[in-house]
Amino acid sequence: MNATRAQPTAPLTIDNFDAYVSDLTGGKKPFPWQRALARKVMAEGWDAVDAITVPTGCGKTMVLAVHVFCLAATAH
Numbered sequence: 001m002n003a004t005r006a007q008p009t010a011p012l013t014i015d016n017f018d019a020y021v022s023d024l025t026g027g028k029k030p031f032p033w034q035r036a037l038a039r040k041v042m043a044e045g046w047d048a049v050d051a052i053t054v055p056t057g058c059g060k061t062m063v064l065a066v067h068v069f070c071l072a073a074t075a076h
Contacts, residue, residue, distance in 0.1 A: 011073070012069070012072055012073035013073065014038060014039050014042050014073075016069075016073075017030065017035060017038045017069060018030060018035070020065070020069050021034065021062070021065065024065055030059075030062065031054075031058060031059050031062075033054055033058070034059060034062050034063075034066060037049065037052070037063070037066050038066045038069060038070065041066060041067075041070045042070055042073060042074070046067075
């Protein structure tokens, strides 16, 4: 049996967030509030987020992607 080993990759940092969103959305950049949310969660955790109050059409569904990104970036 020939098992292949995954090659280690560089850890995710907040600097990878824009590329992550671009890959998910077919090339679109994150809204500034999405980037700020990711930074806040990476630095302080979700407990630091009181509410997300942006208008309809401003990408609130991407909160799920922010969550996945932050989980992956902080996984050990």
